[in-house]
Amino acid sequence: MKISIIIPVYNEVNVLPMVLDRVMKAALPEGCSKEIVIVDDGSTDGTSELLQRYKELVVVHHSVENFGKGAAIRIGIRKATGDITLIQDGDLEYDPNDYIKVLQPLVDGKATVVYGSRFLGSLQGMKFANWLANKILTLTANLLYQANLTDEATAYKAFRSDVLRAMRLRCLRFEFCPEVTAKARRLGHAIHEVPIKYNARGILEGKKIRWQDGFHAMWTLLKYRFTPLEQPGPESAAHVAQGTSNSA
Ligand SMILES: Nc1nc2c(ncn2[C@@H]2O[C@H](COP(=O)(O)OP(=O)(O)O)[C@@H](O)[C@H]2O)c(=O)[nH]1
Ligand SMILES: [Mg+2]
Secondary structure (H helix, E strand, C coil), rough: CEEEEEEEEECCCHHHHHHHHHHHHHHCCCCCEEEEEEEEEEECHHHHHHHHCCCCCCCEEEEEECHHHHHHHHHHHHCCCCCCHHHECCCCCCCCHHHHHHHHHCCCHHHHHHHEEEEEEEEEEECHHHHHHHHHHHHHHHHHCCCCCCCCCCCCCCEEHHHHCCCCCCCCCCCCHHHHCCCCCCHHCCCEEEEEEECCCCHCCCCCCCHHHHHHHHHHHHHHCCCCCCCCCHHHHCCCHHHHHHHC
16 A cells, blocks of 8 residues: 655655655555655755755655745645545654554554544643643534544644545645544544644744644634535645646
8 A cells, every 4th residue: 555645744854854865765565665645835945955965766846935834834735645644744853653553553454544642642842822722622623523533633634535635625724623623523523532742842843833723723624613514525726737847
């Protein structure tokens, strides 16, 4: 089976070489191969130039303008060719050594959607405000979507690729997480969780998510609970046309 690892990056020049090194070396479940798809979203700190060095090893897409993590992931999904798709942030908060744990239930056909839970695993350095926001979002998702999650907003989310493609995604920024949680549940998928390790970074180390994104996430959970599900269709976002990449 082929695993597509989508990495959205924006101004991550300092940590990206280490992240890519870890991602490239990370072990996968037996019999799996790896495809790495990086979506650079108008970085201005040298990330785009740095990625030139990797273009023989990975698929790279450069957007001209910055649209946000969600828009970047949507581009990544269009480029990915794997049977299974995993989202990997371009920072060191999550540990690629957890890939086997996250992917095995999908490879074995025991799950269609798997989240790596920081709350079932280990958490280091998370600020109280972020901890609280995570708890509130998880509780809200569980109530609205009859789920039993411990970590709705985790970045380690993996999907059978056809399941992900069956969702019409609209996210631009950090509302990718609540949107896929909502749509996976509304399409009838159980979300399987496995414990993972997490080591939080701060704003000074490049963290971009802000408290406003927590409210936006909450709104997104509410909105998709009560609006009709859209059919998947051609992406309408103009940003896709503006990008350049080394793959078709
Ligand atoms: N492509 C793209 N990636 C982004 C953007 N904002 C954040 N990211 C990436 O999304 C990942 C998560 O960002 P981070 O600030 O650590 O938020 P958190 O991990 O969700 O708390 C990192 O790899 C960022 O580089 C964006 O505007 N565009
Ligand atoms: Mg992060």
